[in-house]
Amino acid sequence: MSAIRVENLTKRFGDTVALDDVSFEISEGEFTVVLGISGSGKSTLLRCINGLTTPTDGRVIVDDEPVTSHRNDVAMVFQQHNIIGGMSAYSNALSGALGRTDFTRSLLRFNDREDKLQALEALEMVGLLDEAEQRAGRMSGGQQQRVGIARALVQEPRILLADEPVASLDPGSAQTVMQYLRGAAEQEDLTTMISLHQVNLARQFGERFIGLADGEVVFDGYRDDLTFDVIDKLYGGINMEEFLGGGDSDTTVAQ
Template sequence: MSRITVDGVTKTFGETVALDDVSFEIPDGEFVIVLGVSGSGKSTLLRCMNGLAAPTEGTVTVDGEEVTGPRADVAMIFQQHNIIGQMTAFSNALTGSLNRTGFFESLLQFQDREDKYQALEALDTVGLLDEAQQTARRMSGGQQQRVGIARALVQNPNIMLADEPVASLDPGSSQQVMGYLRTAAEERGLTALISLHQVNLARKFGQRFIGLRDGEKVFDGYRDEFSMDVIDRIYGDIDTEGMFEAEDATDDEEAVA
């Protein structure tokens, strides 16, 4: 049975069609990249998949159960990190246990020892164990996004969704974050769906690719099918030169004031 099934999902906002009859299935353990330009429907698709938005038509099901709202087994990583700057990396990661401990208990770190161990383990997974007590606001953008990944892992999800997680990062940091996302998914056996616009990152890290254009699915296939013709189908006449970033860019790992 497929872990995720998107069946005929259409989402409209007034007269604007954000998604138009999108369907696909994702089996357990796949690492899927959703590609498309801004406005193609990527974010709307992920919001429908994690229950933050309801489809106008169609359904999303996880393990055979229709998604009608946020689920503890579906973690979401956002473009803007959404972490608390004055808290440490450890404290931010620990808030991933919110669904088990409650809001105030989580903020006051009243979690049990197992939750705290999981937070440290998640920071280790994303290469930040030595920075556990570093204040988040003093970390680089790439490090902050990795804290966001750690927080998602503490949620103990089966599915990990990430909405343009590297859009605001330099090329080196983007590659690091994508590498840690894939490592986390592989080590924990997660099903992952990541939205991107950078073609080279998609080709480097993706197993399967879903292309959206003007809210419609225009491609769904694997690495051996992901050709320049497919890229043209997804991006059309848009200049894709900036979407092929340098592979050897320097990572931004210095702390910021």
């Protein structure tokens, strides 16, 4: 059964075409990586699926319902973390319950016991339970991103989106974040779409791959199909060492 269905999706910003007649389906529980250079349409695609951006033409259907606005059951992990540095990791994670809890009650920690337990469980899922009371602003970039993942999990999503979640991290931290992200998706049986630019990292953790170039889908397939010819079509003319970085040293691109 399809969890996400994208039908003839087009998004224009003035004269710029960010997405051009994009169509595909994502099955329930599938872990999909969206590949492409900066400006290829990856972020716009995820924001349309999350209801944060309105398409010019076409539509996105989640669980057989057209997406017309932001949905609480579709959570987003952002590249720049979007967490509050002055709050603890626990409070940031707990803010994922805002969609079902009054803001003032949440700010004063008057959340339901179930929400509080869920925040602690989410932090444990991303390896940060011992750091629950640490101020997020004092944490490393990788830890902050894991707090962002915990917050998304507390939102109780059916679908998890992540927009370049490791782009600003060193290779070791990127590996750690991806391990926890993939592990959480599997444990919670979440349909997941994540945009990445590091091909080897994508191959290490992804199942399905959608490649965008100039707003169009130029590849839709699985790991064995992600050949150098496909990568050249996606990243041709770009320094390939940059895009092959961040993965396990034993993970190589199919030739």
